[in-house]
Amino acid sequence: MTDHALMSWLPQLAPAAPAWLATLQAAARAQVQTQIAAPDAEAWRYTSLNHLLEQGFVPIDETITALQPDDLDEVLIPGLASRRVVFVNGRYAPELSATEALPPGVHLDSLRDVLAHDPDAVRVLLTAEPATVPLFMALNLAGLDDGLVLRLDRAAILAQPLELIHLSIGLDQPSVAQPHHLIVLGDGAQATLVERYVSLGAAVYCTNAVIEIQLGRDAVLTHERLQTESQNAFHLSGLSLRQDANSRYQSVNLGLGSRWSRTELLTQFCAAHAECDLRGLYLAGDDQRIDYHLDVNHAVPNCTSRETFKGIIYGKGRAVFDGRVVVAKDAQKSDAAMSNQNLLLSPQAEIDTKPQLEINADDVRCSHGTTVGQIEPEKLFYLRSRGISAALARRMLCLGFADEIIHTLHSETLREHLSEQVGQRLESAPWD
Amino acid sequence: MLVVNGLRATVGEKEILQGLNLTVNPGEIHAIMGPNGSGKSTLAHVLSGRDGYTVTGGSATFAGQDLLALEPEQRAHLGLFLAFQYPVELPGVNNTYFLKAALNSIRKARGETELDAVSFLRLIKEKLKILHLDESLLKRAVNAGFSGGEKKRNEIFQMALLEPKLAILDETDSGLDIDALRVVADGVNALRSPERSMIVVTHYQRLLDYIQPDFVHVLAKGQIIRSGGKELALELETTGYGWIDAEGLAA
Ligand SMILES: Nc1ncnc2c1ncn2[C@@H]1O[C@H](COP(=O)(O)OP(=O)(O)O)[C@@H](O)[C@H]1O
Ligand SMILES: [Mg+2]
Numbered sequence: 001m002t003d004h005a006l007m008s009w010l011p012q013l014a015p016a017a018p019a020w021l022a023t024l025q026a027a028a029r030a031q032v033q034t035q036i037a038a039p040d041a042e043a044w045r046y047t048s049l050n051h052l053l054e055q056g057f058v059p060i061d062e063t064i065t066a067l068q069p070d071d072l073d074e075v076l077i078p079g080l081a082s083r084r085v086v087f088v089n090g091r092y093a094p095e096l097s098a099t100e101a102l103p104p105g106v107h108l109d110s111l112r113d114v115l116a117h118d119p120d121a122v123r124v125l126l127t128a129e130p131a132t133v134p135l136f137m138a139l140n141l142a143g144l145d146d147g148l149v150l151r152l153d154r155a156a157i158l159a160q161p162l163e164l165i166h167l168s169i170g171l172d173q174p175s176v177a178q179p180h181h182l183i184v185l186g187d188g189a190q191a192t193l194v195e196r197y198v199s200l201g202a203a204v205y206c207t208n209a210v211i212e213i214q215l216g217r218d219a220v221l222t223h224e225r226l227q228t229e230s231q232n233a234f235h236l237s238g239l240s241l242r243q244d245a246n247s248r249y250q251s252v253n254l255g256l257g258s259r260w261s262r263t264e265l266l267t268q269f270c271a272a273h274a275e276c277d278l279r280g281l282y283l284a285g286d287d288q289r290i291d292y293h294l295d296v297n298h299a300v301p302n303c304t305s306r307e308t309f310k311g312i313i314y315g316k317g318r319a320v321f322d323g324r325v326v327v328a329k330d331a332q333k334s335d336a337a338m339s340n341q342n343l344l345l346s347p348q349a350e351i352d353t354k355p356q357l358e359i360n361a362d363d364v365r366c367s368h369g370t371t372v373g374q375i376e377p378e379k380l381f382y383l384r385s386r387g388i389s390a391a392l393a394r395r396m397l398c399l400g401f402a403d404e405i406i407h408t409l410h411s412e413t414l415r416e417h418l419s420e421q422v423g424q425r426l427e428s429a430p431w432d
Numbered sequence: 433m434l435v436v437n438g439l440r441a442t443v444g445e446k447e448i449l450q451g452l453n454l455t456v457n458p459g460e461i462h463a464i465m466g467p468n469g470s471g472k473s474t475l476a477h478v479l480s481g482r483d484g485y486t487v488t489g490g491s492a493t494f495a496g497q498d499l500l501a502l503e504p505e506q507r508a509h510l511g512l513f514l515a516f517q518y519p520v521e522l523p524g525v526n527n528t529y530f531l532k533a534a535l536n537s538i539r540k541a542r543g544e545t546e547l548d549a550v551s552f553l554r555l556i557k558e559k560l561k562i563l564h565l566d567e568s569l570l571k572r573a574v575n576a577g578f579s580g581g582e583k584k585r586n587e588i589f590q591m592a593l594l595e596p597k598l599a600i601l602d603e604t605d606s607g608l609d610i611d612a613l614r615v616v617a618d619g620v621n622a623l624r625s626p627e628r629s630m631i632v633v634t635h636y637q638r639l640l641d642y643i644q645p646d647f648v649h650v651l652a653k654g655q656i657i658r659s660g661g662k663e664l665a666l667e668l669e670t671t672g673y674g675w676i677d678a679e680g681l682a683a
Contacts, residue, residue, distance in 0.1 A: 381482050382520040386534035386590065387508035387541065396533065400524030400573070407524075 002195050004055040006135075009208070010143045011175050012059060018119045021144070023308040028130035028142035035135040043134060046320045046352040047291055051260055052234055057142060059166045059175035062170060064088045065095075071094055073280045075167065075198040079413045084163035088376075090207070091146050091179025096167075100106040105156030105189075111180060113148035125149065125182040126213055126242050134264055134293075137238040140178045140210040147180040147210075153218070154191035160408065161192035161222075168233065172202015185219035186243075192222040192410055197237075197257070199230035206234035214240065215247035217271070222410055223251040227258060228421060231288070233259035243303075247273035252409055253280035253309075254292045256421055262291040269331075272302040280309040280404040283422060284317030284349075285429055291320040298327040307338040310405055312398050312422075314345035314429040321353040322370075329360040338368040343375065343401055345394075345429060433458050433629050434479075434598055435474070438490035441478045448474045450489065450654030456598065459626040462538075463640055463665060464633045466651035467673040472633045473517050480514040481507050492562075495597065508534075509541035511597030512575045513603050515587035517633075522574035530574050531556060532594060559592040563619045580607040589618040595623070600631045605639040617642030637669040652676045674679060 010029070017025070034050075051173040056060055061197045067088060085108065093112035093192040099108050116120050130141050167180065185191060197207060207229070215221055229235055243249060255261060267276050276296065284290045296305050310323045311319050321340045355368040375397050384391035402422050433477045434456040441449040450592045456462055466472055478485050479492060480506035492499040495510050502510070522530070536546040547555065560567060575583050584604050591599050601620070605613055620643050622629070632643055640648070640662065650673075657659050657676065658664065675682040 190493060279590055377483055378520050379522055382516065382522070383530070383534075384504035384592065385480050385482075385508055385514050385516075386530075387505050387538040388533050389505055389537060390503070391538070392533060396525055396530070397522070403524030403573075417490075 003055065006032065006036060006139060008058055009139055009178070011145065012103070013057045013187065015154065020123055021115075021119065024130055025142050026128065027430075028138045029341040031130050031133065031138040032135065032142055035138065039135070043322075045292065046322070047262065047289070049170065052206070055174050055204060055206065055234065058172050060089065060173065060175040062089075063091050063170070064093070066103040067093070067096060069096055069201065071147065072167070075165070075196075075200070077417050079415060080417075081161045081194060082410065083160060084165055085148050086144070086167055086276070087148070087179050087204075087326045088167050089169060089171070089175065090166075090179040092148070093167075103156065103158060105153035106158050107149075107151040107153075109149045111149050111182065112145070114136040114149050117290045122149070122182070125184060125214075126210070126212065127214065127242060128210070133240070136191045136208050136236045136240065136262070137210050137264070140180055140208050143178045144180055144404065147212065147285045150181070150183045150191075150193075152191055155187040155188040156186065157190040163195050163240060164193060164195045166197045166207060166209060167170070167200060168198070168205050168207060168229065169200045170205050174204045174206070176206040176208060176395075177208075178208045181209070183211065183213045185215050185221055188218045189214035189365055190220040193224070193413070195223065195225045197227045197229050197235060199233055199257070200275045202230045202232050204232045204234070206236070208236040209266075210238045210240065211242045213249070215241070215243045215274075216250060217244045217246055218243070219247045221249050223249065224409055224414070225251065225253045226418070227261065227263075227353055228254045229257035231257065231259055231286070233258040236263075239263045239266065241265070241276070243267070243269050243271075243274040243276060246273045249328035250403060251279065252290070253278070254418060255280070255282035255292070256425060258290070259287065260289055262293070264293045264295070266295045266297075267305070269300050269303040272300055274303045276303070276305045277407050278305070278307045279408055281402050282309070282311045282315075283425055284311065284319045287316050289318040292322065293320075294323040296325045296336065298331040298336060299335065300328070301330060301332045302332070304335040307336075308390075308405070309340045311340070311342040311351060312345065312402065312426070313342060313351055314351065315424075316348045319348045319352075321351070321355070323355045323367065325356070325360065325368075326358045327361050327364055327366065331361050331392065332363045334361060334364040334366065336364070336366045339370070341401075343373060343398060345375070345398070360394040395423055398426050399423055434492070434494050436479075436490070436492045436553070438476075439478070439492060440489035441474060441485045441487050442473070444484055446487070448485075448654055449478065451553060452654060452655055456631060456650070458629055460537055460647065461487045461624070461630045461632060461643065461645045463648045464631060464643035464646065464651050465665065465668055466633065467676065468496045468665070471507045471654045472651055473602055476514055476586060476600045476633060477516075477630075479600065480512060485497045499661045505537065506541075506598075508594075509538055513591050513594055513596030514655050515584075515598045515599065515601040517606070519575050519583040519587055521578070523576040525574045527572055527574050528556070528570045530589065534590070535593060556593065560587060562592055562622055563589045563617050565589055581609070581612045584608055585612065585619075592619060592623060597627065598629045598631070599623075600633070603635065604632075605634050605636060613639065614642065614655040637665045650676075
């Protein structure tokens, strides 16, 4: 199976890689091969890989240097964040980044740098198990190259949000970039991270990003992920989260862009009284397809998780919500609530929603709920009776539906920006 | 201003309006009373263009136009307003944004300039005062989590803002305590003008103590079966609607 299209995503192994890394990457490669030979049928039940594979993506070992800071202007959100880390086609771009005057105890490096100068430091940060991760996380690990390494010491506080921008530019050949980020918050540390995926131009390319997060005791991370790539982009992203006691992780996942996208969120509670709040909003229209796969593991007692995802699907858009919460045998007093609500705006729009609870403990509070509906005619009539056109009324109702997620973003600037983006997208939506 | 002639409308197989006649001239206030299920809300909905009703006969003209041929928003642009019997909750839709969208849509349709943010806010605060509503209303979602009384007041507040030519108030008084009723009635009275007409649908004579109607109509079984002045409302208060079947006035 070595001639499988996905194998060509992998660069040559760096000859200078430390032995442990070579071993890890070999294990990741083996996992890729296993997965290709016998794909996990459940994980790929609703999605065919063909469209992705047909594109013939290849990794490009090339650092883009032609960009000037003002090339960024069109993708920046004015007033959002003063500090940012920019990756261009998966490579750290220090000249576009702004990371001055970090507070004490906050360390920010590129993975390449750390691998070159202190590879053993990376070794302890990489927690993803190559032999068990899903296919695209394994691919990313096997091609480990660059990424952000953000470390907060015990009690360090990054009060201003840090923006992590993935900027993609099309090259002559359809290229794939596989950044791998490592975020580690020590005990009691706090940070806000705004992770963005944006395109310059409308070329066909693929991003396969992985972000590994470890939260120490009492650590708090607010994590907002905004995928607004061009309609020609292919997007894969995997999150692997591990939480120590009393830590709190709250995230908002917004999927508005790209032609084909798949997001996998794997979370693991490692000690009691941790909380994990995953929220999401996706908009799939035209010929877009967008998938979310959640795997929330209550491995220990007394943890709380919330999974709240909403989708708006129009035209020939297709979305998948595949959410799984697993409560281990000993994880008593687990509290989990998963919900997935969808608005279908056209008869051809399609959603496959599959929330699952796998409960092996007996003293738990777990629930899930799913809805798939259309815009309610009485709401539409109420707005129209006030003189508002049908088109604007529909948009207002969709935005109202989306607001439950959007209003949880940490900044007013971001909330307004995203409402506007959703509104603009819906302006082009066909209504029947 | 409004001429309804022999209007017939069905929901599914059922004929609800069975040849209804009603003429409203500028400045007039018409009260429509009648038993539950007689078709009062259906009339209000058909006139304002709600889906789900089939007009099978008759006509309705408003401001010289064939009302029934227009989209709901076009009717609003012409100056028609419906205060809903059951105002709809719109979670996530901000009130200020909603009010601004409504007002500016109507202004635009009439060829007027849209109001800028400052003038809009000034206007809206003035109207809030009339209805004794708190400014915090502007930050909330439209009707979401409002009490029954708040919803009704919010309807009249919207009417005050949009300044319609003809307002249909569908049981705006039901569910209001006497204080709230007074506030709503004051709000309505403040809007009375020689150019503005109202159709006030109500169950109770009580409201008409505060809003003096020029005409009172009894709607039963899909028709206006009696019309009169204010004294008809008083009479209904004592007789109730039992006589309708007894007299066999409706088909
Ligand atoms: N959407 C509907 N579907 C079925 N029947 C309806 C609908 N709307 C109204 N009706 C029926 O039409 C009749 C008149 O209702 P309505 O106009 O609401 O009465 P009123 O407002 O006078 O109480 C009632 O018998 C009611 O059950
Ligand atoms: Mg009624």
